[in-house]
Amino acid sequence: MITLTAAGGVALVELGMALTPGPNMIHLASRAITQGRRAGLVSLSGTAVGFVCYLVAAAAGLSALFAAVPVAFTVVKLAGAAYLAYLAWEMLRPGGRSPFTPRHDLPPVSDARLFSMGLLTNLLNPKIALMYAALLPQFLDPQAGPPWAQLLQLGGVQIVVGIAVNAIIMLGAARVSGFLATRPRVMAAQRFTAGGLLGAFAVRTALSQGPATP
Incomplete structure (x- = not known):
């Protein structure tokens, strides 16, 4: 069994990332x-399945694979950093948009499409x-049982926190969007803050060290 310290550490890390x-x-x-x-909730269900896919991969030895083949981790890391940098540029460039800017150019899509888009977005998310x-491997304790069992428990904590935070953001998105739409200066400040955070995370991702071995 994982300790409360490990569970709390993962919860705090995931809260900050989410x-x-x-x-x-x-x-x-x-x-x-x-x-x-409703569309947001369907998309969120795809996001949740994406978390589970990563959890299963981690328990099967994803971090050990990256540790054994450092170039694989480097490729994922740099691809993730480039993607985050692109998202930052999309917000910071002249005419860029905030996540809460109404997008009337997005056509309605089916539930299956919403689910698959939520799943794919999460699977391609470099943060996850x-x-x-x-x-997660940093929180493994050699005395707490098999690494795979600990990863399942730690991943469970991450999924609960991640889904809860994303659900709150998604459910409040329309209200936040309406609030910001009437306050262009606040919208601009939010956009530049969000873009700056994404840019900083892109740099940190690119400079991060290799994964720990479970």
């Missing part, structure tokens, strides 16, 4: 604003890849 604007937040907020909360490949 509150940092990223692909999941942008996708869920955009869909909820465009198609309503790094969480499972590099961060």
Whole structure:
């Protein structure tokens, strides 16, 4: 069994990462604003399955694979950093958009499409890849049982926190969007803050060290 210290550490790390604007937040907020909360919840279900996929991969030895083949981790790391840098530029460039800017150009799509988009967005999210490949193994305790069992428990904590935070953001997206739409200066400040955070995370991702071995 994992300790409360390990569970609390993972919860705090995931809370900080979930509150940092990223692909999941942008996708869920955009869909909820465009198609309503139901569409956001369907997308969120795909996001949840994406978390489970990463959890299963981690328990099967994803971080050990990256440790054994450092170039694989480097490729994932740099690809993730480039993606985050692109998202930052999309917000910071002239005419860029906030995650909470109403997107009337997004056409309504089916539930199956919403689910698959939520799943794919999460699977391609560099923050989540790094969480499972590099961060969760840091909380493993040799005295607490098999690494795979600990990873399942730690991943469970991450999923609960991640889904809860994303759900709150998604459910409040329409209200936040309406509030910001009448306050352009606040919208601009939010956009530049979000873009700056994404840019900082891109740099930190690119400079991060290799994953620990479970």
